[in-house]
Amino acid sequence: MKKKLSQKADKYELYEEAVQNVDFEVDFYQKMFKKYSSRKAKDLREDFCASAKISSKWVSECEDHFAYAIDLDEKILKYAKKISQDDLTINQTKRLRFIKANSINYSSPKVDIVSACNFSYWVFKKRDQLIKYFKNSHRCLKKDGLFILDAFGGYEAHQELEERTKYKNFTYVWDQDSFNPITNDLTCFIHFEFKDKSSINKAFRYDWRLWSLQEIKECLNEAGFKTVDVYMQGWDEKKDEETERFYKMKKCDADPGWLAYIIAKK
Ligand SMILES: C[S@@+](CC[C@H](N)C(=O)[O-])C[C@H]1O[C@@H](n2cnc3c(N)ncnc32)[C@H](O)[C@@H]1O
Known part of the structure; x- marks a missing residue:
């Protein structure tokens, strides 16, 4: 019997096509780090990594890039490791570590950037849990490190x-x-x-x-981050759609739906 399209599909590949834009993420992280820390970022800790596509892209970008990809789920990490071996050279895979751990307390070597993407840190529903996670990210960053998160709302x-x-x-x-x-x-x-x-x-x-930006900012400050900036996604009036640019803002319109990055500096 002919297989249905749903049976032939890989849900992680569909997710990546629909949800993730790793080229944009990696480029954005590098630009933000240069802007805030006036040097080139080398090490990335990708929390809640799932298929670890951001980490894979990170190590493939540059010979001195290193990444720790962290997830609780052993099955997804196995999958991530397998696809990274298909995508990367031996040298690149040597600079990518997969770690099965809880991001709330896993202590990695200190890195330039910790990222928590696609709202994954919203699994922490209590304020003290969220602050505990933010404190752990703070501890795992170098002196001039950046914590990069995203959020949606409206x-x-x-x-x-x-x-x-x-x-x-x-x-x-x-x-x-x-x-x-x-x-x-x-x-x-x-x-x-x-x-x-x-x-x-x-x-x-x-x-x-669903955390608000103000709550997230307050928890980041409480966890020790000195600078916390919000970047809102731009809007193309002519095309009537979002752009790929994000702008640092203190005040913005109460749009029906918005996407933001939060940049927290140690
Ligand atoms: C939304 S998916 C990851 C999305 C991915 N970061 C992205 O950018 O598309 C959430 C992942 O977080 C993992 N996860 C959930 N709670 C976690 C925790 N406390 N520590 C580490 N990983 C966790 C899940 O196993 C799952 O793979």
Whole structure:
């Protein structure tokens, strides 16, 4: 019997195509580090790394780049290791370490940049847990190190909704399944749909707290970060869509949905 498209698909590859832009991430990290620390960044700790695509890109960028890719899940780390061996040279794989650990307390060697991408740190739902994680990131940074996080928000983030985006071979569905305004608990799923009507339902699940930028900033300060800046995504008026540029801002419009980076300096 002919296999359905959903059976032939690799959900991690679909995720990368739909969600991640590792070229942008790595370029952005390097630019931010140069701007804040006036030197070239060499070591990266990628927390919640999953398939570790950012770390892989990092070590492939430059011969003196080193990365620690950290995740709790042994299965995803095995997968990450396998695909990195397919993508990278032997020399590059030697500069990439996969570590099964909890980012809240794992003590890595000190690095230039710690990154927590795609809102993964929102698994820490209590304020003291979030601060504990931020303190650990602070400890694992060199003197002039940077902690780079992202966040989303806007009034649409408080809604239960489904957003569909079409790609060449599949449709990506972002499903904000439930939101509790009393606790800010947010449960989201990613589903993938295919042209033959097959689908991968609940390919990924996220149980998060929707943290506000002000709360995140306060927790970072409490964890010891001296400078905390917010960069909001730009908007192209002509194309009526987001740009790939982020701007440091103190005040901005109450848009329905926004994406931000938070840059915290030790
Ligand atoms: C949203 S995915 C990662 C996304 C990836 N960082 C990206 O940029 O697309 C979240 C990952 O975090 C891992 N994870 C969850 N809690 C963790 C923890 N406390 N410490 C380390 N990894 C954790 C999960 O196993 C999962 O692979």
